[in-house]
Structure formats: structure tokens, C-alpha cells
Amino acid sequence: MQYKYLIIGVLILVVVAALCFCGNIFLSRNKSEPVVNNLEKELAECEEAIKKNPNDFKAYYNKGHILFELDKYEQSLEAYNEAIEINPDNPDIYNNQGGVFIELNEYESALKAYDKAITLNPDDPEFYNNKGVALKKLGKYELALEAYNKATELNPNYSNAYINKAATLKVLGKHDLVLEAYIKAIELNCNDPAVYFNTGNIFRSLGKYELAFKLYGKAIELNENFTESYVNKGNMLLELGKYDEALELFDKAIKLEPNDFKIYMNKAVALHKLGKYNLALKLYGKTIELEPNDPVTYLNQGNTFFELSKYDLALTSFNKAIELNPNYFNAYLNKGLALEKLKKYDLALESYNKALELDPNDDEAKDRVQAILDMQKAKQ
Numbered sequence: 001m002q003y004k005y006l007i008i009g010v011l012i013l014v015v016v017a018a019l020c021f022c023g024n025i026f027l028s029r030n031k032s033e034p035v036v037n038n039l040e041k042e043l044a045e046c047e048e049a050i051k052k053n054p055n056d057f058k059a060y061y062n063k064g065h066i067l068f069e070l071d072k073y074e075q076s077l078e079a080y081n082e083a084i085e086i087n088p089d090n091p092d093i094y095n096n097q098g099g100v101f102i103e104l105n106e107y108e109s110a111l112k113a114y115d116k117a118i119t120l121n122p123d124d125p126e127f128y129n130n131k132g133v134a135l136k137k138l139g140k141y142e143l144a145l146e147a148y149n150k151a152t153e154l155n156p157n158y159s160n161a162y163i164n165k166a167a168t169l170k171v172l173g174k175h176d177l178v179l180e181a182y183i184k185a186i187e188l189n190c191n192d193p194a195v196y197f198n199t200g201n202i203f204r205s206l207g208k209y210e211l212a213f214k215l216y217g218k219a220i221e222l223n224e225n226f227t228e229s230y231v232n233k234g235n236m237l238l239e240l241g242k243y244d245e246a247l248e249l250f251d252k253a254i255k256l257e258p259n260d261f262k263i264y265m266n267k268a269v270a271l272h273k274l275g276k277y278n279l280a281l282k283l284y285g286k287t288i289e290l291e292p293n294d295p296v297t298y299l300n301q302g303n304t305f306f307e308l309s310k311y312d313l314a315l316t317s318f319n320k321a322i323e324l325n326p327n328y329f330n331a332y333l334n335k336g337l338a339l340e341k342l343k344k345y346d347l348a349l350e351s352y353n354k355a356l357e358l359d360p361n362d363d364e365a366k367d368r369v370q371a372i373l374d375m376q377k378a379k380q
Contacts (some may be wrong), residue, residue: 034152039066061093073103091120095127102133110134116295125154128326129161132375136168144168159189166198178202193226201232209236217311227256246270261290265297272304280304295324299331306334311341329358333365345372 043066049059064079068135080097087093098113114131132147145168151161166181183200189195200215211237219229234249250267257263268283284301293296302317318335321328332355339348351374355365 004268021056037070042066042170043070047126048328055086057083057090060086061090061096064093064096064100068100068103071103076100089120091117091124091127095122095130098130100135102121102130102137105137107134107137111138120218124152125158125161126152128154129158129164132164132168136164141168141172157188159185159192159195162188163192163195163198170198170202175202175206177182191222193222193229196222197226197232198227199227204232204236209240225256227253227260227263230256231266234270236268238266243273247274252373259290261287261294261297264290265294265300268304269300272300277304277308293324295321295328295331297329298324299334302331302334302338306341308336309341311338315340315342327358329355332358333362333368336365336368339370340372340374345376348372357372 004090018207024269043063046059046063046066047058050063053059060079060083064076064083067073067076067079072177077100080093080100083090084097094113094117098110098117099289101107101110101113111131111134114127114134115208117124117127118131128151129146132144132151135141135144135147145165148161148165148168151158152165155161159172162181162185166178166185169175169178169181169182179199180203182195182202185192185195186199196215198217199217200212203209203215204212213233216229216233216236219226220233230249230253234246234253237243237246237249247267250263251272253260253263254267264283264287267279268287271277271283273279281301281304284297284304287294287297288301298317298321301320302314305311305314305317315335315338318331318338322335325331332351334353336348336355339345339351352369352372355362
């Protein structure tokens with residue numbers, strides 16, 4: 001175990017160095033309207049070239065790429081298929097075709113396309129990286145790792161392959177290796193906010209909050225519209241009991257994503273922690289308006305009603321949470337607490353016993369059952 005923590009300590013130093021080294025970097029933004037217009041113009045030029053020469057491979061190839069950029073995936077696939085008819089030995093066309101299949105969620109077809117590209121050119125690391133993406137989508141994580149490793153073997157400076165490798169290692173629970181892969185990606189490409197965000201998530205899971213906070217901040221520095229970084233920073237501040245600071249970050253996130261119910265729920269939790277129960281209830285109302293079928297929202301709403309001594313309303317919320325998730329331990333436990341406040345002890349016992357069916361080792365539920373039984377015995 002000491003060796004494990006030594007590794008993490010070294011990795012922390014590397015991350016700090018990377019944060020200092022990268023400095024200010026400018027990112028390209030999402031496609032603006034003029035760019036889209038340019039694509040439409042280029043598409044028209046491809047169509048004109050195809051009219052003049054129906055066997056123009058390059059025109060079909062470019063047409064497929066442009067349609068992909070315009071999110072017209074089915075049409076893009078048709079163009080690439082036409083290009084393959086003209087020149088079936090071009091590996092790049094199969095690689096691009098695989099990307100279209102990924103967007104269409106046709107992962108087996110994507111895998112076949114990438115394998116064909118590799119057969120035609122076994123020395124291109126991008127093909128292996130993309131094959132890894134398809135394999136990960138199919139849940140074949142070890143095979144995906146093999147593909148990413150081959151990509152970095154062919155190109156040791158291929159940052160995207162390290163990022164994808166890290167994501168796959170995370171699924172497999174190999175956190176030390178996840179960190180190594182993300183940090184390698186940072187060393188190679190300090191201008192990708194997603195790398196800092198994902199590395200921040202790992203350090204947060206390890207309890208390294210200060211460094212995680214800096215990494216989320218770096219992601220925001222690189223992309224001021226990175227909503228998830230604001231949310232995760234806010235959630236971390238909630239865990240640390242810094243509720244006012246968390247509220248500020250949730251407000252920023254809501255401006256960026258005004259229809260994301262989870263952000264409103266997180267803000268409501270912060271308000272609850274600050275004792276601003278009525279404001280929290282208003283936000284839970286907004287959360288339910290955006291997503292009426294989330295059991296966690298009703299559990300939290302019930303907790304707030306409970307703090308206001310509105311036990312009937314709390315009970316209604318807990319029952320709704322149970323309706324949406326019949327195996328929701330916390331909802332049964334808190335329902336029991338509300339029923340006790342309403343002096344409905346037999347029903348409270350039923351709720352606690354249901355909670356214990358779901359988690360037989362929960363001490364609070366056991367204690368509440370024993371307290372009610374002792375009370376009833378004393379009355380006899």
C-alpha cells in the first residue's frame with residue numbers, strides 16, 4: 001500500500017507541474033454560422049464536381065466528410081460508400097466510415113470498418129485508437145485497451161489515445177493507471193479541458209480536493225462554458241460544507257444549462273444545507289417540472305418538508321420516491337421517520353422493516369425498530 005501512495009504522490013507533483021507549465025491557451029469554439037455556411041458552399045462544389053465526373057473519388061470523399069460535419073450521418077455514409085465503390089483500397093475512407101457508424105450507434109459496423117482500415121494500413125495509430133472507441137462502446141474493455149496501447153506504441157505522443165485509455169481504465173477501476181494515462185495526456189496536450197476535468201474527477205474520488213479543485217478550474221480557464229466543471233466544483237464544495245460558494249457555481253452552471261434538472265437539484269441541496277428551506281422547495285418544484293420521474297428529487301424534497309415539520313407533505317414525497325424506485329432504501333427509512341412524527345408507529349415499523357430487507361445491516365433502521373418495539377412494550 002505504501003508503494004501505491006508513493007505513486008500517487010509523484011503523480012500529484014507531475015500534475016502541479018503541468019498546471020504551471022501550460023499557461024494560457026486559446027481553444028477553438030463551436031462551429032459558428034459562417035463556418036456552417038462555408039460547409040454548405042463546399043458541399044455544393046462537391047456536388048458540381050460529381051456531376052462533371054461521377055467517378056471523382058475525392059469529391060465523394062469530401063462530400064462524406066462535409067455531411068458528417070453537418071451531422072447528416074446517413075447521407076455521409078452514402079457518400080463514403082460511393083467513394084469505396086470507386087476506390088476500395090483507401091484506408092482513410094473506412095476510418096471515416098467507422099466514425100459515421102459510431103455516431104449512428106452501429107458499433108459492430110464501426111469495428112468492421114476500422115479493421116478494414118487497419119488491414120489496408122497497419123501502421124496508422126488513429127485507426128487503432130478509433131477501433132478502441134468501438135470496442136469500448138461494445139463493452140469489450142480489455143480489447144479496447146489493447147487497441148489504445150497499439151496506438152500509443154505507434155505514436156507515443158498521441159494524446160487522444162491516452163485520454164481514451166484512461167476512460168477505459170476508469171471503467172475497470174484501475175485508478176492508479178487512470179491517473180498515469182491522464183497525466184501523460186496533459187503532458188502531451190495541455191489545451192484539452194476534458195483532460196483536466198476527468199483528471200479532477202479521479203483526484204476528487206481519492207479525496208485530493210485541493211488539486212481536483214485546481215484541475216476543474218483549469219478546465220474552466222480553457223473553456224469558460226464547461227458546465228460540468230462548474231457542477232463538479234459545486235458538488236465538491238457541498239461535500240466540504242462550503243454551501244455559499246457552491247451556490248455561486250451552480251448559478252453559473254444554470255446560466256449555461258437552464259434545462260438541466262440535476263443542477264437545480266444540487267442548488268436546492270445547498271439551500272437546504274444553509275437552512276433556506278422555502279427557497280429549496282421552490283427549486284425542487286423547478287426540478288420536478290423539468291424531470292418529474294427522478295426519485296432522488298422527491299427524497300430531497302421530502303427531507304426539506306421534514307425539516308419544516310410538514311410531515312404529511314414529507315410522507316407524500318417519500319411515497320413518490322418509492323413509487324419511482326421500489327428499492328429505494330433511504331426513502332423507506334425517511335418515510336419511517338415521518339410516520340413516527342405522525343405517531344403512526346405500526347406503519348413506521350413496516351417502513352423500517354422494508355428498509356432492513358434492502359439493507360439488513362443498517363444501524364439506524366435497527367435502532368428505530370427497537371425504539372418503537374420498546375415503546376409499545378412499555379405501554380402494555
